[in-house]
Amino acid sequence: MSEAGLATGAARARASGVERAAIDAALEEFCGLFLDGLPAAVADAIRYSLLGEGKRLRPVLVLAAFEAAGGEGDASRLAAAVEVVHAYSLVHDDLPCMDDDDMRRGRATVHRVFGVAAATAAGLAMVPLAVRAALHGAELLGLDDVQVKRIVAELMRASGASGMIGGQLLDLEGEGRSLTLDELERIHRSKTGALIAAAVRIGGIAARADEARLTAFGEYGAAIGLAFQIADDVLDVTATTDVLGKTAGRDLVLKKSTYPALLGVEGANKRAAALVDDACTALARRGLLTAQLEGLARYVVARRN
Amino acid sequence: MSEAGLATGAARARASGVERAAIDAALEEFCGLFLDGLPAAVADAIRYSLLGEGKRLRPVLVLAAFEAAGGEGDASRLAAAVEVVHAYSLVHDDLPCMDDDDMRRGRATVHRVFGVAAATAAGLAMVPLAVRAALHGAELLGLDDVQVKRIVAELMRASGASGMIGGQLLDLEGEGRSLTLDELERIHRSKTGALIAAAVRIGGIAARADEARLTAFGEYGAAIGLAFQIADDVLDVTATTDVLGKTAGRDLVLKKSTYPALLGVEGANKRAAALVDDACTALARRGLLTAQLEGLARYVVARRN
Numbered sequence: 001m002s003e004a005g006l007a008t009g010a011a012r013a014r015a016s017g018v019e020r021a022a023i024d025a026a027l028e029e030f031c032g033l034f035l036d037g038l039p040a041a042v043a044d045a046i047r048y049s050l051l052g053e054g055k056r057l058r059p060v061l062v063l064a065a066f067e068a069a070g071g072e073g074d075a076s077r078l079a080a081a082v083e084v085v086h087a088y089s090l091v092h093d094d095l096p097c098m099d100d101d102d103m104r105r106g107r108a109t110v111h112r113v114f115g116v117a118a119a120t121a122a123g124l125a126m127v128p129l130a131v132r133a134a135l136h137g138a139e140l141l142g143l144d145d146v147q148v149k150r151i152v153a154e155l156m157r158a159s160g161a162s163g164m165i166g167g168q169l170l171d172l173e174g175e176g177r178s179l180t181l182d183e184l185e186r187i188h189r190s191k192t193g194a195l196i197a198a199a200v201r202i203g204g205i206a207a208r209a210d211e212a213r214l215t216a217f218g219e220y221g222a223a224i225g226l227a228f229q230i231a232d233d234v235l236d237v238t239a240t241t242d243v244l245g246k247t248a249g250r251d252l253v254l255k256k257s258t259y260p261a262l263l264g265v266e267g268a269n270k271r272a273a274a275l276v277d278d279a280c281t282a283l284a285r286r287g288l289l290t291a292q293l294e295g296l297a298r299y300v301v302a303r304r305n
Numbered sequence: 306m307s308e309a310g311l312a313t314g315a316a317r318a319r320a321s322g323v324e325r326a327a328i329d330a331a332l333e334e335f336c337g338l339f340l341d342g343l344p345a346a347v348a349d350a351i352r353y354s355l356l357g358e359g360k361r362l363r364p365v366l367v368l369a370a371f372e373a374a375g376g377e378g379d380a381s382r383l384a385a386a387v388e389v390v391h392a393y394s395l396v397h398d399d400l401p402c403m404d405d406d407d408m409r410r411g412r413a414t415v416h417r418v419f420g421v422a423a424a425t426a427a428g429l430a431m432v433p434l435a436v437r438a439a440l441h442g443a444e445l446l447g448l449d450d451v452q453v454k455r456i457v458a459e460l461m462r463a464s465g466a467s468g469m470i471g472g473q474l475l476d477l478e479g480e481g482r483s484l485t486l487d488e489l490e491r492i493h494r495s496k497t498g499a500l501i502a503a504a505v506r507i508g509g510i511a512a513r514a515d516e517a518r519l520t521a522f523g524e525y526g527a528a529i530g531l532a533f534q535i536a537d538d539v540l541d542v543t544a545t546t547d548v549l550g551k552t553a554g555r556d557l558v559l560k561k562s563t564y565p566a567l568l569g570v571e572g573a574n575k576r577a578a579a580l581v582d583d584a585c586t587a588l589a590r591r592g593l594l595t596a597q598l599e600g601l602a603r604y605v606v607a608r609r610n
Contacts, residue, residue, distance in 0.1 A: 037471030037495055039478050092429070097422055117402055120425075121474050124397070127432045128465030135458050145450030152457055153440050160433030166342035169426050173344050190342055 019076070023059045026080035026137070027051060033136070034129045045114040045122035046129070049087045053105045053245070055303070057228075058199040059083045061296060065203025065217050068283070068290045075206055077137030078151070081130050082199045085155060088126035089164050089195070091119055098172060099254065106245035127159065143206060150205050158198035167191025171256070179257035185226065192232075193225030216286040220293070223279035228300045230272040233258035234265055235305065244305045272301045324381070328364045331385035331442070332356060338441070339434045350419040350427035351434070354392045358410045358550070360608070362533075363504040364388045366601060370508025370522050373588070373595045380511055382442030383456070386435050387504045390460060393431035394469050394500070396424055403477060404559065411550035432464065448511060455510050463503035472496025476561070484562035490531065497537075498530030521591040525598070528584035533605045535577040538563035539570055540610065549610045577606045 027050045035043040059079035066075045094101040094109040095116060102112050111119035134155055138148040157163055167190030174187060200221035204214050233251065237260050241248040251258050259268035276297045283289040332355045340348040364384035371380045399406040399414040400421060407417050416424035439460055443453045462468055472495030479492060505526035509519050538556065542565050546553040556563050564573035581602045588594040 035466055037467035037475075039471075039474045042474055043466075097425070120402070121470065124429070124432075125466045125470045127429075128461040128468075128470070131436065131457065131461040132465065135454065135461075145454045149440065149450045149453045149457075152436065152454075156433040156436040156440075160437065161340055161348075161430045162342035163433075165426065165430045165433070166344075169344045169347055170342075 019060055019063050020056055022074070022076035023056050023063075023080050023083065024051070026077040026133075027083065029077070030080065030084065030129065030133045030136075034132055038125060039118075041114055041118040042121045042125065045091075045110050045118045046126060048113060049091050049110050049122060049126070050084065052107060054083070054087070056083060057296070057300070058086050058196060061196065061199040061221070062203040062206075064290065064292045064296055065200045065288075066207045067203075068288045068293055069204045069207035069209040069213060069217075071203070071207025073141045075137070075141055075203065077140055078134060078202065078206055079137070079199075081133035081137050082155065082195070082202060084126055084130035084133055085159050085164070086195060088123050088130065089168065091123040091126070093168060095119060098168070099250065101247055101250065103241070104246050130155065130159075138206070141206060147205050147208065151202050154198045154202050154205065158194040163190050163194035163198075167194065174257060176255045177257075181262050184257050184259065184262065188226055188229040189222065192229040193222050196225035196228060197221030213286050213288060216282045216288055219282035220279040220288075220297070223275045223282070224297050224300045227272040227275040227279070227297075230259045230268050230275070231301045231303065234260055234268050234272075235303075238265065239305065269301070276301055324365055324368050325361055327379070327381035328361050328368075328385050328388065329356070331382040331438075332388065334382070335385065335389065335434065335438045335441075339437055343430060344423075344426075346419055346423040347426045347430065350396075350415050350423045351431060353418060354396050354415050354427060354431070355389065357412060359388070359392070361388060362601070362605070363391050363501060366501065366504040366526070367508040367511075369595065369597045369601055370505045370593075371512045372508075373593045373598055374509050374512035374514040374518060374522075376508070376512025378446045380442070380446055380508065382445055383439060383507065383511055384442070384504075386438035386442050387460065387500070387507060389431055389435035389438055390464050390469070391500060393428050393435065394473065396428040396431070398473060400424060403473070404555065406552055406555065408546070409551050435460065435464075443511070446511060452510050452513065456507050459503045459507050459510065463499040468495055468499035468503075472499065479562060481560045482562075486567050489562050489564065489567065493531055493534040494527065497534040498527050501530035501533060502526030518591050518593060521587045521593055524587035525584040525593075525602070528580045528587065529602045529605045532577040532580040532584070532602075535564045535573050535580070536606045536608065539565055539573050539577075540608075543570065544610065574606070581606055 031047050031050060035046060059082055062079035062082055063075055090104060091110045093099050094104055095111055101109055103109060110122060131152060134151055135148065138151060167187050170187045171191055197218050200217040201214055204217040235244060236248060236251045239248055263271060279297045280289055280294055283293055336352050336355060340351060364387055367384035367387055368380055395409060396415045398404050399409055400416055406414055408414060415427060436457060439456055440453065443456060472492050475492045476496055502523050505522040506519055509522040540549060541553060541556045544553055568576060584602045585594055585599055588598055
């Protein structure tokens with residue numbers, strides 16, 4: 001893929017200002033609907049976590065897949081529900097007992113602002129919140145109960161033991177020792193890949209895509225999810241904290257195994273580019289490769305933060 | 306209600322050995338199905354948390370309501386899914402940053418055996434696990450997707466901000482200062498009552514009960530949930546650690562407002578008994594008051610631990 005191709009893809013993906021606004025509005029709406037009954041500090045921590053900056057990659061992927069599969073209606077709340085799960089994972093990932101980070105998305109991490117107890121509690125409350133938000137989003141979209149059930153199952157599979165949480169814990173366990181490429185890939189496929197793949201599949205399910213198309217969405221999502229993580233590892237060694245919006249060089253400090261460490265920066269970039277090609281091929285075979293989905297795949301590796 | 310009536314009710318509720326065995330088997334099954342991808346210590350912590358002793362009150366309530374509403378089939382997995390949420394809440398409730406307790410159900414708390422990190426992670430992984438278990442249980446029961454959706458919504462509402470988590474946090478926030486009876490009731494209606502009410506309603510939903518009956522199940526559940534918490538407060542001051550299976554006198558140490566402190570032991574017992582009567586009346590009006598549901602309501606206040 002040429003540099004120019006990458007840049008165009010990235011520009012196209014960034015140009016989704018309308019979608020971003022709709023996602024942010026949905027996240028605001030969730031804060032109004034689902035935070036009742038929480039102590040003020042915890043509700044504030046959740047609001048801070050949901051309403052800050054962020055690439056909104058996962059919800060944009062939901063919307064892009066939804067559109068590619070011919071979905072009709074406003075899927076922004078359903079999309080935003082996936083972002084709630086992602087935001088929750090960031091809150092907990094940054095905690096002192098996990099990666100112990102002070103900065104995220106260009107500002108102080110949640111526990112640095114609201115304290116560890118409120119941040120931990122906020123994260124806990126965000127999983128049920130995400131499910132309720134997804135149910136709410138599915139209802140507004142007029143989905144059948146069969147789709148709703150599948151969407152919740154996707155979201156929970158991606159969030160739990162075999163997905164994000166399992167991956168985070170394996171990641172933590174792997175700190176300080178050398179992992180093989182296979183081990184590293186397994187961690188990242190669950191830690192980052194599962195939710196990204198679920199986002200794409202959820203968009204497809206909401207658009208009532210058939211099984212073959214859902215499989216293609218899953219393949220695309222898994223491939224760009226892994227590419228995303230490889231790019232993350234590369235950025236951690238090549239970008240500055242300022243551009244990154246989170247502390248650069250963190251992997252080295254935590255003695256984490258990374259793709260650049262195992263493959264070199266160039267090797268890692270090649271692997272990421274190959275995954276992006278695989279992702280696009282999977283969609284193209286099923287007539288699902290829209291300009292937006294291609295752009296998002298390219299953005300994942302071309303991004304600067 | 307007479308002492309004899311209480312004792313009979315308690316005996317009847319305890320006599321559900323077959324149901325308990327089915328629930329425990331379902332919890333075993335979940336451990337086999339849903340712990341893949343977790344580090345061994347975290348999987349072990351979840352297993353320990355799910356497979357120990359326990360009254361299994363919530364799943365027994367699911368089954369009792371299911372039967373009272375004429376449900377057909379084996380609802381044991383669906384019932385056990387509710388226990389997963391409860392078990393999760395106990396793991397986190399006992400953590401040093403929460404109630405900081407060493408003993409639960411007659412043995413060491415999860416974080417005392419597996420460490421705080423594994424216990425925290427175990428709790429996190431248990432929410433998605435509960436949802437997946439509920440979907441699994443609903444599927445085996447052959448429920449329609451409309452019921453499945455309602456069941457997941459009930460479970461998440463009871464687990465999140467407006468339910469268990471919100472209540473736990475308000476409880477924590479209230480430590481060390483005097484609460485009014487209204488404040489205390491609000492905490493316990495969300496902390497303990499929401500999941501107990503959800504358990505009863507979920508049994509009803511699974512049996513395809515109509516709205517009027519679901520309302521009655523909810524009223525029954527909310528009333529016995531509050532009665533349960535009042536009884537808990539009374540036991541904390543009147544029972545020994547040995548009988549209780551958890552540290553007695555803990556509320557005093559944590560300077561928690563309790564019902565006996567506000568109403569005296571006798572006043573608290575009276576309030577609990579009145580709630581049990583209310584609970585049974587709500588069901589009787591809709592022809593749902595089976596011997597088991599009456600027995601469970603009485604057991605809630607007559608129990609010794």
